[in-house]
Amino acid sequence: xxxxxxxxxxxxxxxGKERDGAxxxxxxxxxxxxxxxxPADDTPEVLNKALSGLxxxxxxxxxxxxxxxxxxxxxxxxxxxxxxxxxxxxxxxxIKCFHEIITIGYSVYHSYHLPWFRTLSWYFLLxxxxxxxxxxxxxxxxxxxxxxxxxxxLSKYHRFISFALYLTGFCMFVLSLVKKHYRLQxxxxxxxxxxxxxxxxxxxxxxxxxxxxxxxxxxxISCVICNDIMAYMFGFFFGRTPLIKLSPKKTWEGFIGGFxxxxxxxxxxxxxxxxxxxxxxxxxxxxxxxxxxxxCEPSELFQLQDYGLPPVLQSxxxxxxxxxxxxxxxxxxxxxxxxxxxxxxxxxxxxxxxxFKIKDFANTIPGHGGIMDRFDCQYLMATFVNVYxxxxxxxxxxxxxxxxxxxxRPDQQLHIFNSLKAHLTEKGLLPALEExx
Numbered sequence: 001x002x003x004x005x006x007x008x009x010x011x012x013x014x015x016g017k018e019r020d021g022a023x024x025x026x027x028x029x030x031x032x033x034x035x036x037x038x039p040a041d042d043t044p045e046v047l048n049k050a051l052s053g054l055x056x057x058x059x060x061x062x063x064x065x066x067x068x069x070x071x072x073x074x075x076x077x078x079x080x081x082x083x084x085x086x087x088x089x090x091x092x093x094x095i096k097c098f099h100e101i102i103t104i105g106y107s108v109y110h111s112y113h114l115p116w117f118r119t120l121s122w123y124f125l126l127x128x129x130x131x132x133x134x135x136x137x138x139x140x141x142x143x144x145x146x147x148x149x150x151x152x153x154l155s156k157y158h159r160f161i162s163f164a165l166y167l168t169g170f171c172m173f174v175l176s177l178v179k180k181h182y183r184l185q186x187x188x189x190x191x192x193x194x195x196x197x198x199x200x201x202x203x204x205x206x207x208x209x210x211x212x213x214x215x216x217x218x219x220x221i222s223c224v225i226c227n228d229i230m231a232y233m234f235g236f237f238f239g240r241t242p243l244i245k246l247s248p249k250k251t252w253e254g255f256i257g258g259f260x261x262x263x264x265x266x267x268x269x270x271x272x273x274x275x276x277x278x279x280x281x282x283x284x285x286x287x288x289x290x291x292x293x294x295x296c297e298p299s300e301l302f303q304l305q306d307y308g309l310p311p312v313l314q315s316x317x318x319x320x321x322x323x324x325x326x327x328x329x330x331x332x333x334x335x336x337x338x339x340x341x342x343x344x345x346x347x348x349x350x351x352x353x354x355x356f357k358i359k360d361f362a363n364t365i366p367g368h369g370g371i372m373d374r375f376d377c378q379y380l381m382a383t384f385v386n387v388y389x390x391x392x393x394x395x396x397x398x399x400x401x402x403x404x405x406x407x408x409r410p411d412q413q414l415h416i417f418n419s420l421k422a423h424l425t426e427k428g429l430l431p432a433l434e435e436x437x
Contacts, residue, residue, distance in 0.1 A: 068229060071374075075221075083214060083283045083292055087207055091129075094203035096371045098125055098195055100361040105191040108356050109184055116176045117185065121192045123169050128196050131162035132204040140211055141285050146407070202379040205386040212389055214294065215279040215302075219270055219331055220385045223338035224377045226265045231258030231343070246350045250343070259339040266335030267328050274302045274325040301326045301393070330393070337384050338377075345380035349373065 078085050102121050138145060138155045145151045154161065177185055210217040235254025243250040273279040281296035306321045314320055349372070353359065362370030405413060424430040 064232070072225070075225075079214070079218060083210055083294065086210060086214070086217065090203055090206050090210075093371055093375060094129075094199055095125070096364070097199045097203075097361075097375060100364075100370045100372045101195045101199070102192065104356060104358065104361065105188055105195075109187055109191075114176075114178070114181060114185060114188065116172065117188055120169060120173055120176070121188075123172075124166070124192055124196060125200065127162065127165045127169060128200045130165060131159075132200065134158045134162065136204070136207060136211075140283075144285060198379065202382050206378075206382040209382060209385050209389065211283045212394070213280050213282050215270070215273050215327070216385060216389065218273065218279065219266065220334050220338065220381050221378060222269055223262050223266050223331075223335045224342050224381050227258045227262040227335075227339045227342060228346075228377065230261035230265075231255060234258060234261075244347055246347050246354065250347075255339075255343070259336075262339045263332060263335045266331040266338075270328045270331035271325060274298075274327050280327075301330075330388075333388065334385065338381055341384070342377040342381050345377040349376035 078089050106118070134154070135158070137151075138158060145155045173185075173189060206217065209220070231250075231254040233254075234257030235249065235251040238253040238257065239249075239251030241252040242248060243252050243255050277296060277298060278294050280298050280302040281294045283292055283294055284296075286293045302325055304323045304325060307324050308321050309317065309319055349361075353361070360370055361372040364370045405416060408416070421430065
């Protein structure tokens, strides 16, 4: 209230001072924090020399293009190395994204001098990862967990241990509170937990998608990459109409062109990948070989079926039916989300960066910013894919039901066996099975 009266009093002196005072007040209320320095240009010297004769617009185009091809090549390599390497890469990306966001918080709020807070931030990251990855190990490594006594104990009391670890960090935070910095410490406490929610939770969903089959990991990620590239290309050459104020360089031409290009790309990529067991089989742990396997009989989702074409398309193509994998139909939904809703992850990140007056989350990748700049849309996409699988794809998993039954006491197993036997006999299925045997 005193600030408002002061601004009003200053405004009554001269009209010019009023405008200046209002502008200053607006700026302070909008940011409330000092500006973070923009990272210096770290484009490799070789590229700088090779592209020195180009304008900044075309130089940026070539730098982004070359680095994009390098990242796509790296993506192909880690796919070839298998699901375990992919999981490790996801974990590394998660840690790097967390580091970039937390570092911005430290810089913005000048919180380097806060006692123990950098240590506590990484401790909370460790606690949350222990909880999520422990749940994953219990679900997908059940036979291994039951075979090893220490793992069986850790699995049984996993949630209690996770809560105890978090509670330890919570108490450490309370004990570290300093009278002069209460508000700042609680700012950073909230900053850390929101970062954990955005980064760790959604990277965990990426790994869950991967266990459903590598195709559920590769196709969504590739659709986001394709949409980002094609929207940039269409916007660069044809863009005229601004799309959103948060990202002035985004255009409607790029948005629409990226949408159609991504739909076509998703259908074609799904057709190619659906024919390989390596991509479509769920990632499972083989108890005999103590390793992951991706070998199975493909489900109906990945078997060619005949689909009738609408009359309009029949008149154009002359075909009455077309052979498609059912997954290609689902890929249209994935591609559409990557094209329509996926960019909003980027817009959210743009708003975040504008709020704190920074250009990029970091300068890890020349021309592309930090790792978080590349994965802002991927995290939103991962959540959608996980929800989509749970809602429309995944059914009861017999192997997990058997795993849970084997963990019961013998008397409980016998009770379930008798109940199931009575149910099958009543439905007339058990005698048929006995005759067949």
